[in-house]
Amino acid sequence: MAVKIYTKTGDKGTTALIGGAKVPKSHLRIEAYGTVDELNSNIGLCKDLLTDEDSRRMLQDIQRELFSIGAALACDPARETKMFVPEIRGSDVSALEGEIDRMEETLPPLKNFILPGGHPAVSMLHLARCVCRRAERCCVRLMEEGEKVEPLILMYLNRLSDYLFVLARYTARLLQVDDILWQPRVQ
Numbered sequence: 001m002a003v004k005i006y007t008k009t010g011d012k013g014t015t016a017l018i019g020g021a022k023v024p025k026s027h028l029r030i031e032a033y034g035t036v037d038e039l040n041s042n043i044g045l046c047k048d049l050l051t052d053e054d055s056r057r058m059l060q061d062i063q064r065e066l067f068s069i070g071a072a073l074a075c076d077p078a079r080e081t082k083m084f085v086p087e088i089r090g091s092d093v094s095a096l097e098g099e100i101d102r103m104e105e106t107l108p109p110l111k112n113f114i115l116p117g118g119h120p121a122v123s124m125l126h127l128a129r130c131v132c133r134r135a136e137r138c139c140v141r142l143m144e145e146g147e148k149v150e151p152l153i154l155m156y157l158n159r160l161s162d163y164l165f166v167l168a169r170y171t172a173r174l175l176q177v178d179d180i181l182w183q184p185r186v187q
Contacts, residue, residue, distance in 0.1 A: 021076040028145055032138040033073035039135050040066040042128040049121040052174055055167060058099055062160065065092050069153050073139070077148035088152050096159040103170040118177040125168035132161040
């Protein structure tokens with residue numbers, strides 16, 4: 001017999017963390033890993049919109065790392081889990097930095113703020129960047145509430161938002177789309 005996707009265990013607004021503790025679905029930990037899941041879905045759409053194979057491979061790696069981050073955030077910090085949860089490594093952050101540096105070498109220096117847009121792929125990368133920043137803020141709030149969050153998760157999310165910003169500019173260059181410069185209203 002196949003396992004059904006619905007369990008009905010969350011029908012009253014609670015869910016279980018990895019480790020067994022029941023928490024309300026409004027708990028900051030649930031918000032944090034739910035936002036990372038949303039980010040992962042956005043990254044998947046970005047990957048589907050891009051044609052540059054190196055960028056697509058990197059986004060695939062990022063999706064795997066985000067799944068690991070989500071699993072780590074879903075763990076009950078007060079209990080030992082029996083489940084293997086892959087960890088983010090410093091080398092994952094370094095890989096993002098290396099890609100940022102590589103792409104920036106091909107881009108003109110940024111002297112203005114830019115607005116998202118110019119092509120659906122560029123806009124989607126900016127949207128993913130915004131969701132990444134929200135995921136980072138959720139994790140910071142979780143830490144401020146005294147909950148355990150691995151510092152490397154914050155570092156990774158911070159660097160990932162930078163990567164997505166640069167990837168948006170790099171993608172625009174590959175698509176021969178100009179950055180849309182923000183022009184403040186003149187009084």
